[in-house]
Amino acid sequence: MHKLKAITPLGAKNPRVDTVGAITITEVVDQALASVAARQGQEKALRQALQKHHDLTLPAVGASSRAGDLSAFWLGPEQWMLSAPYDSHELLAAELKLTVGTSASVVEQTDGWCCFDVSGATVCDMLERLCAVPVRTMDKGAVVRSIIEHSGAYVWCLRPGERFALMSPRSSAASLHHGLQTAATSIA
Known part of the structure; x- marks a missing residue:
């Protein structure tokens, strides 16, 4: 073993x-990371899902946002990096995938x-x-x-x-x- x-x-x-x-x-x-990319034509649905479930507003170009212990910053067109404390969000990508459903592709980025x-x-x-x-x-x-x-x-x-x-x-x-x-x- x-x-x-x-x-x-x-x-x-x-x-x-x-x-x-x-x-x-x-x-x-001590931070868990996940990238989130809106699928084609789904940016509005992604924004609504994150606002509804996490009170998080996705930031504009060159900016970041925060809601509770969740932070996000802009990576590129319709793409963001989200972070949260690892101790409470070890499975951040899986949590986000449940939240955003089919509106976005979510990829684990922590390591x-x-x-x-x-x-x-x-x-x-x-x-x-x-x-x-x-x-x-x-x-x-x-x-x-x-x-x-x-x-x-x-x-x-x-x-x-x-x-x-x-x-x-x-x-x-x-x-x-x-x-x-x-x-x-x-x-x-």
């Missing part, structure tokens, strides 16, 4: 937290992505070294896709000028983390 143990995207038992100067880089592993929470007084200086995103002018909830360390990543503003979440494919976790540490060190 196999005795499998979960590991973080950086390959450890526990999430990594690094403090470099005024910057804190935290590996986030396909890595997320780093970056915060601190000089976080904008750090992010400006990594990506071409106007982090200093982003409003709370704004989300921009960019290239960081040769990979596509989402930059999500959690607290303007102070705290951001960066999400990229799990396979690029080490590269993204290295880039974050290097940029933080360059301004420390």
Whole structure:
């Protein structure tokens, strides 16, 4: 019998937290993720289902929304990433599939992505070294896709000028983390 143990995207038992100067880089592993894509002609039905069952309004381009412990951000035309605490929504994709029925395709994404929470007084200086995103002018909830360390990543503003979440494919976790540490060190 196999005795499998979960590991973080950086390959450890526990999430990594690094403090470099005024910057804190935290590996986030407590969120369940699911992508939701409206099927052809079903965007209105999808929006209605999520509003009815979760009180969640799907966000517009470059934005995010929140209802209770469920968050969503725009991925592309008629596509969103939804997240919720893993402890209470381990089966988020299955829950959403029951909610949206045939109006959307729902795909489990939890182990396909890595997320780093970056915060601190000089976080904008750090992010400006990594990506071409106007982090200093982003409003709370704004989300921009960019290239960081040769990979596509989402930059999500959690607290303007102070705290951001960066999400990229799990396979690029080490590269993204290295880039974050290097940029933080360059301004420390």
